[in-house]
Amino acid sequence: MRALRIAAYVFVAIGVVLGLAFAGVQTAPGKRLLASVASNLASSPDQKINISGIDGFVPTDLRIARVEIADRTGPWLRVEDAHVAWSFGSLLQRRLRIEIVSAAKIAVLRAPASTETRDDKPGRGGIQLPFDIDLRALRIDDLQLAAALGGIDSHWKLAGDAAIARDLGEILAKLTADRLDGPRGKLTADVRLERASRGIAADITLDEDPGGMIAALAQRPDLPNISLKLSVQGDQRDGTAELLARAGDQATAKGNLRWMLDGNDTGFQGALEAGPVDVPAQGVAWMGLHLKADGKLTDTIHVQGTVKELKLATLDPRLPQPGTVTIDATVAGLTGGKIAVKSFDIGMPLMRMKGDGDYVSADARGEVRATVDLPSLQSLSAMAGRALSGKARIDLTAGIDKGDLSARWQGRIEGFGTPDVPPSLMATVDLAGNATLTPGDDWTLRDVKVGSDSGTLTVSGHGRAQAGTLDLMVDLPRLAAFRAGAEGAATANATVGFGGPETSLKLKVDSRNVTYQVPGQAIASRRLVLDTTVSLAADGTLGGTLQVEGDVQDQPLTLDGRFAHDGKTGLSVPRLQGHWSSAVLDVADLVIAQTRTTGHARLTIAQLKDIGALAALGLEGGLVAEVTADPKAPAGRLDVSVKGTDLTGRGMGAGTLDLNGHIDDPAGRAATDLTLEATRLRGAGGLSTLKAAAKGDRASGIDVTLQASGAELSADLAARIEFLTEEIRVALSRFTGRYRNIPLGLNAPTKVAVAGARIVIDPTNLRVGAGRVALRGTLDPVASDLQAEIAGLPLALIDTFAPGTGLEGTLQAKVRATGAMASPRLEANYSAAGVRVRRPDAALIPALSLQGTGSLAGDQASLDARLTAGGNTNLTVKGTGTLPRGAGPVAARIAIAGSIDIAPFAPLLGNDIRNVTGRLRPDLSVSINGTQISGTGAIDFEGGAVALPEAGLKLSGGQGRFVLQGDTLQVQRLTFRAGTGTVNGSGSMRVDADGGLALDLGLATQRALLVSRPDMVATVSSTLRITGTPSAGIEIAGPVTIDRAEISVGGGQTASFPTLDVREINKPGAPVAATQPSTARRTPKAPPPPDETPIKLALDVRAPQAIFVRGRGLDAEMSGQLTVSGSPGAPAVIGGFTMRRGTFSLGSRRLTFSKGIVTLDNLNTIDPRLDFLATTTANSATIGVAITGTSREPKLEITSTPSMPPDEAMALLIFGKPASQLGASELLQVAQALAELAGQSPGDSVLSRLRKGLGLDQLSVGSSSSRTGESSGGAANGVSLEAGRYVAPGVYIGARQGAAGNSSRGVVQLDVFDNIKVEGDIGADSTGRVGVKAEWDY
Secondary structure, three states, X not given: OHHHXXXXXXXXXXXHHHHXXXXXXXXXXXXXXXXXXXXXXXXXXXXXXXXXXXXXXXXXXXXXXXXXXXEOOOEEEEEEEEEEXXXXXXXXXXXXXXXXXXXXXXXXXXXXXXXXXXXXXXXXOOOOOOOEEEEEEEEEEEEEEOHHHHOOOEEEEEEEEEEEOOOOOEEEEEEEEEEOOOOOEEEEEEEEEXXXXXXXXXXXXXXXXXXXXXXXXXXXXXXXXXXXXXXXXXXXXXXXXXXXXXXXXXXXXXXXXXXXXXXXXXXXXXXXXXXXXXEOOOOEEEOEEEEEEEEEOOOOEEEEEEEEEEEEOOOOOOOOOOEEXXXXXXXXXXXXXXXXXXXXXXXXXXXXXXXXXXXXXXXXXXXXXXXXXXXXXXXXXXXXXXXXXXXXXEEEEEEEEOOEEEEEEEEEEEEEEOOOOOHHHHOEEEEEEEEEEOOOOEEEEEEEEEEEOOEEEEEEEEEEOOEEEEEEEEEEOOHHHOOOOEEEEEEEEEEEEEOOOEEEEEEEEEXXXXXXXXXXXXXXXXXXXXXXXXXXXXXXXEEEEEEEEEEEOOEEEEEEXXXXXEOOOEEEEEEEEEEEOOEEEEEEEEEEOXXXXXXXXXXXXXXXXXXXXXXXXXOEEEEEEEEEEXXXXXXXXXXXXXXXXXXXXXXXXXXXXXXXEEEEOOOOOOEEEEEEXXXXXXXXXXXXXXXXXXXXXXXXXXXXXXXXXXXXXXXXEEEEEEEOOOOEEEEEEEEXXXXXXXXXXXXXXXXXXXXXXXXXXXXXXXXXXXXXXEEEEEEOOOOEEEEEEXXXXXXXXXXXXXOOOOEEEEEEEEEEEEEOOOOOEEEEEEEEEEEEEOOHHHOOOOOEEEEEEEEEEOOEEEEEEEEEEOOOEEEXXXXXXXXXXXXXXXXXXXXXXXXXXXXXXXXXXXXXXXXXXXXXXXXXXXXXXXXXXXXXEXXXXXXXXXXEOOOOEEEEEEEEEEEEEEOEEEEEEEEEEEOOEEEEEXXXXXXXXXOXXXXXXXXXXXXXXXXXXXXXEEEEEEEEEEEEEOOOEEEEEEEEEEEEEEEEOOOOOOOOOOOOOOOOOOOOOOOOOXXXXXXXXXXXXXXXXXXXXXXXXXXXXXXXXXXXXEEOXXXXXXXXXXXXXXXXXXXXXXXXXXXXXXXXXXXXXXXXXXXXXXXXXXXXXXXXEEEXXXXXXXXXXXXXXXXXXXXXXXXXXXXXXXXXXXXXXXHHHHHOOOHHHOOHHHHHHHHHHHHHHOOOOOOOXXXXXXXXXXXXXXXXXXXXXXXXXXXXXXXXXXXXXXXXXXXXXXXXXXXXXXXXXXXXXXXXXXXOOOOEXXXXXXXXXXXXXXXXEEOOOX
């Protein structure tokens, strides 16, 4: 009992104490004590919680005036006027019912500092609450999110409720948040979670006006209104999730996910699509995004997607943007803390990366294996600062092992090219290497190689962070790959130390059997070794040694010395000596310091040509250069002297060269006073003398003056050079000069500032003749902006830089270059007027006018130009293209349209082509891709005419149409009139990248008058085919029919006039030479050049009749057939023309020919070769007339048997008696006959002119005896007149009228076959005859 009483007393005491405590906390002091105790219990060393102002009924209706939570940095959370009310009785049902949790204001100032702690104790299973929680109401009147959290300071009102089961088997929560200030914003969330089925049902929405928190977080104040909606429904067996995001009316993102139970695994399918996005804060933008994924969580997951026009602001601006990126990856499940990527393929215009990889999180170890393909290095040109071409493939393996990074690679660059680097040097480049990096910044490089057949660079090294040592080796087995004309080999080894107390370099270069070809000679060195060491301390102290030993042109070369430099003692060269043939370099105790100068340096070359290598370069003359220090000068002085005599080399030279002066305080102000004078200059752009002076110092600037003069060029310049801290400034105050008769000058002073690679040019205006050139702007490696304006610039100035151009006219232009100097953007507009070429054959050409615009951005170029000439030529050219960087192909598209009047440009064709007229109207679109040329469009031709006086060709009425289809130009129509006939052309011309222009043309003539000269008239019908290429040869083949031709023997000859040789006597400097008689003769055509396009002939020429040969008494009709092969310059002719009928009239006698042949063996001049022979018998003597030579230069010869003088034979032929028996009038007739044979009877005879006027083929006067060819010994028995012509091919009709009555006869001749003819005649007396004539050549 006593124990029970004691226990009762204890419980009562405890109850009293608790009751007193409970009563105490209801008082104000008790509540303050409760706040203090609670603050201390909740605080820790890293976090302090301060609770104050507890009120209300403790603990079920608790109000707290203020709660502040701070970390070591300071307060990060404040709560004001908090209220918590809950039901104590609900605990009896193991349920905590909270009626309300509210606060007037909660301010979240920033994110708390991290105070992560690691708990290595194993967990005890799932979380278990002592009771269910039912939150009936949550209300926060003002939730402040400071700018450090949401990008902007914002205030929100929150309301909601929640329910949580004690075993967390079910969680329900609802929340709404409305923004109180600024743009409207609203967040709603309704979430339900079930533990047993792992079910979830959630709907979350966010709507915000422009300028809200999301815009602030994205640093995009320009974002439109934002709307987000997320909906999730399902459990562990099946479920879906959908996401919809909108930004205004344009940007939209939609995503969906579905999961389902698949055996013991969970499969899923998901997709995400997004429209244009631009987030400058993260430097990311794209035009579209599409991703999809499917698979099983523990098996295989497949991801595919595309990001359109991806741009990354973090990329170097010289690199191209990724563009459209494609992604294709397969992941081998997500189990066991291991991620295994079976394969991935990432593609973009710049490169493509394919590979696989894996990562084990427990071991912190992973590896990626990839092959990187770069299809074109052209995109890296801007980064490299020079044009690049080629493609690359690199196999890369990168790994991580507990923070240690490693990489190894091996690859190849093919087709590599860059300007100024021979293609053979680096056409194929191999890459390899290994690298490691530890978390402590320790790094290594092993066998990093860049090499080709021409050379290899190997780099190895190790270090930590920014310090380390590198070993470099360069092996160049073939120097010929670096430069044409060089042979031999070289190696270089270097060790570089950096990042420590000093930077050091040890370098050794060894060249072997080096030969360098120069014009006319080779410079050779069996061996040359360079050995140098250099060290640079942190305080700027520099020191080193230099040794060179070897031979050049079998002349020993040595150089040995030491050097040092620091801020106190300045530059010192204790010793530097060198010898090379007659060249001696001697530097001894040379010191250039702040307060003194000592020592001297001297270079003496008695004769440059004594040094073999310099002689090979054509250098001659003597040179002495000397620098002497004056130790007595207060701040030191260097006396400088350079003297040269009779210096020549490389087309330039100077009779004397004299540089004199001194530099005071060379290590400080560098006060300079130097003069330069050069005389008898040669090859210096027309200058003969030059004088220059430089005076000033480093602090205030150096004044430079220059005067130069010569026969064609002179200049006078004054400038000031200032050496500022950050830049060098050149102030040009005066410039005048002239080039030929064009004055040059500076309109106003200007300045140029050079700061490293950045050059700033103030507005600069130059007078150039009557024109002006203005320049201003900036040249910068990254951001250039240079503007040039040209007004009235004489194009004759181009001859200064490109002699022989011979242009005339003026140029107006504006050009602007912006962007990086390695790849600038150029924009230009231009116009040129009065453009001509100073050439005799172009004197009559109308001046050209050109105007247009052009641009170049990266490798993209555009052109828009208009060309006019005279009043009828107007041509426009518009185009765009891609210009390669390096050796890549050109791609362009050009449109050509307008009208071209050919006539004004006819003088360019030379004097052999006259009376050229016509108009071309092109309308073409041409595409160029490397060597491939194609296009569409047409060229119309009208009003064409041309004449070739030498050949006797006149064409008129030319019309045509040429159509371009792909790489072929179709000649749809081409016609000319030639006399009463026509010339027609058709076919195609195709551009062949290998063979040039492939021709397949047809040329047809129909009774075309192709030759119309005094010595020949010919009408021709033909069907020719012209095929082939310029490289393989062109063939001209087909049949040619000569419808009618008339050859006038000697018709091409002209009257001979005496030639007077004029010799100017007593001309100064002219040698005395004997006058040689000149002979007028036709200038032969020059032989074709060896590389001329070969032309092959295959012509079948037929002339069935009507080939007449007349003149010098000859009247014959020819026919025949021949085959022409060979080339136009050297034709091979088989066959010829033989006489069908013919007579030779001499005086009153008519001779019948026994032989008559016409051949064509000189097609280049179309001058037929003649071979005729006519004989007769007079007084027992045989007399003949032979006609040989050509139609233009015939040769006639009188022969006789027995032999007698020509005049005796002529008298016997005409009068049948010797010359001694002739009277005066008869002798005159003989002389006239001889003169006719010699071609000295100018003009056509009366009968010839009458025959041509009547359109007859035959008109002659003869005698009856002359027709038989027999002499009567006296006068003719009778006179007859014969006339006729061909009325149809092979049908001749004529009439013969004698002097006697009833002597008229009709003549008919029919050509049955080539060798068989039927002849007949009938007289007025009704008598007639018919016969058959057979002719064969033998």
